[in-house]
Amino acid sequence: MAIKTEPFVLNIGPVHPSTHGVFRMRATLDGEVVLDIEPVIGYLHRGIEKLAEQRTFTGFIPLTDRLDYISSMxxxxxxxxxxxxxxxxxxxxxxxxxxxxxxxxQRIANHLIANGSFLNDCGAYFTPFLYMFREREKVVDLFEMLSGQRLTYNFMRIGGLSQDIPDEFLPALRRFLDKMPAFIDEYDRLLKENEVLLARTRGVGIITAEKALNCSISGPVLRSTGYSWDLRKADPYLLYDRFNFDVPVGMQGDCYDRFRVRMEEMRQSVRIIEQALKDLPLKGAVRADVPQRLHPPKGEAYAHIESPKGELGFHVVSDNSIAPYRVHIRPTSLLNLTALREMVRGWKVADLIVIFGSIDICLGEVDR
Amino acid sequence: MSKFERYGLGILKGMTVTIRQLLLRHPTVVQYPEQRLNTSRRIRGNELIWSRERCTGCATCAKACPQGAIEIVTSSNTNNNKYEVETYRVDTGYCIQCGLCVEACPYDALFLGSSYERAKYRRGDIVQSDDALLESPERPASGYYHPRLAEKMPEQTLLIDKITEKR
Structure with a gap:
């Protein structure tokens, strides 16, 4: 029998380690039960879409690093x-x-951080987090070899890549790929059957496929509901139609499924890289002939990719000058966050943190 | 899995991983200020190196800079009919080390530095100009966008190659 109490408003964030940045929630509680939350965003707003209008087409690339800074590439x-x-x-x-x-x-690196910090939120305090960071460090080492920096890579250019890969990159990547599946098995062994984790996450924060589609959720959060939607299969960009890979889906759309889907996606990514390495042409240009000050013709274009967090799209409008007339970003994290309120209603405050952590957002992308 | 869920077997299974890490593996980390790893050959360190001999003052770098941090003043003196670079000034406070200026330079006159501990104690030191931007033993150039320089640099230490298993 529940005791009738006065609703209590609790402020969580913006500076709180489990809000993954500067997210703020105004939670209305009845005892320990969450009645409602009101997300407050905008603490990291830098006006990146507007800044694009004052930069050349190439000059905006370094700023896109600062959107979802976990997966800049x-x-x-x-x-x-x-x-x-x-x-x-x-x-x-x-x-x-x-x-x-x-x-x-980049998908492997992102999912390692996403799962690591999710387990951190579940109470597995920093042990799995640092185990996963160990492997992310190896990917970041390789990215450092390519681009010279470890977080804001700025490696892609219009028409290809900024430079060709160094000679020692491919052997190092092969050594990484040989070891990576064993490490994913190690994470599985560490926590897949852990009773505490199962109790905290299974059946918690369920979202149905229909609701997820209505909120235009994408990425692992949508796939965890059992709805198989991956832009790499649905609208193959680049060369994804040449590779064999599966789209892992969950069963019921709870926090545990999201965790499992990300784990499986890492295995599939290893599979894709291995196939791509086999077919990679050893010689050839890595950059098309594009003038330094690009004047695209008048018009607009939208391109979307399956970023590690979901569908990431850029809508660019040009008026035939050296700067974009308008750049609109379809942020994955912001749209994935829209269903948070639905997910957390009726759960306790401790579950609120777990559910929030399982969505895997990056505040740089939410606030832009 | 669900049959033995109540007995805590999953927790024990997980602990085999942590115990293995404790007993059979070396630590992954290094003690930073004493031990240093070699950085990437293309490291984009936080300084800009300018070559006075090669620079023609075309200001392509200034146009390519997304932050507008580079300022170039070319000969204001019209008497001797020469085109010279009078001032080359970089506001490193605005610089985001994207490397687009190095990429844009048609005369190979710009380099990024390869050092990374470049905090300044005075605000005035952030804006660097002319002689402060030249290459010196304290300010080694990096191989970013200069493959010939990159070949001479020491090979990057990779975590993949680190031996973590105890023999």
């Missing part, structure tokens, strides 16, 4: 693909293969 790639579509640039085949390899490496 995917952001670079989505923007470059939109401008390539607008300007009618054809990317060389070697560059496309390398883009696939890099995008899948």
């Amino acid at each position: 995917s952001n670079n790639m989505a923007y470059c693909m939109a401008v390539e579509k607008l300007a009618g640039v054809k990317v060389p085949e070697r560059a496309q293969y390398l883009r696939v390899i890099i995008a899948e490496m």
Whole structure:
């Protein structure tokens, strides 16, 4: 029998370790039960869409790094693909293969952080997080070898990549791929059957496929509901139609399914990279001939990719000048966040943190 | 899995991983200020290196800079009929180390630095100009966009190659 109590408003965030950045929630509680939450966003708003209008088409690429800073390469790639579509640039085949390899490496790196911090929120305090960071570090090492930096890579260019890969990159990547499946097995062994984790996450924060589609949720959160939707299969960009891979789906759309889907996606990414390495042309240009000050013709273009967090799209409008007339970003994290209120109603405050962590958002992309 | 869920077997299984890490593996981390790893050959360190000899003052770098951090003043003196670079000034406070200026330079006159501990104690030191931007032993250039320089740099230490298993 519940005791009738006065609703209590609790402020969580913006500076709180489990809000993954500067997210703020105004939660209305009845005892420990969450009645309603009101997300307050905008603490990291930098006006990136407006800043694009004052920069050249190439000059905006470094700023896209700062959107979803966990997976910068995917952001670079989505923007470059939109401008390539607008300007009618054809990317060389070697560059496309390398883009696939890099995008899948980025997916592994992102999911390692997503799952690590999710387990951190569940109370597995920093042990799995640091185990996963160990492997992310290896991917970041490889990205550092390519681009010279470890977080804001700025490696993609309009028409390909900024530079060719160094000679020592491919052997190092092969060594990484040989070891990675064993490490994913290790994570599975560490926590897949852990009773505490199962009790905290199974059946918690359920969202149905219909509701997820109505909220235009994409990525692992949508696939965890059992709805198989992956842009790599649904609208193959780059060369994804040449590779064999499965789209892992969940059963019922709870936090545990989201965790499992991300784990399986890492295995599939390893599979894709292995196939891409086999077919990668050893010689060839990595960058199409694109003028430094690009003037795309008047018009607009939208390109979307399956970024690690879901569908990431860039809508670029050009008025035939050196700067974009307008850039609109379809942010994955913001749209995935829209169903948070539905998910957390009726759960306790401790579950609120777990559910929020399982969505895997990046505040740089939410606030832009 | 669900049959033995109540007995805590999953927790024990997980602990085999942590115990294995404790007993059979070396630590992954290094003690930073004493031990240093080699950075990437293309490292984009936080400084810009400018070559006075090669620079023609075409200002392509200034146009390519997304932040507008580069300022170039070319000969204001019209008497001797020469085109010279008078000032080359970089506001490193605005610089985001994207490397687009190095990429844009048609005369190979710009390099990114390869050092990474470049905090300044005075605000005035953030804006660097002319002689402060030249290459020196304290400011080594990086191989970013200069493959010939990259070949000479020491190979990057990779975590993949680190031996973590105890023999």
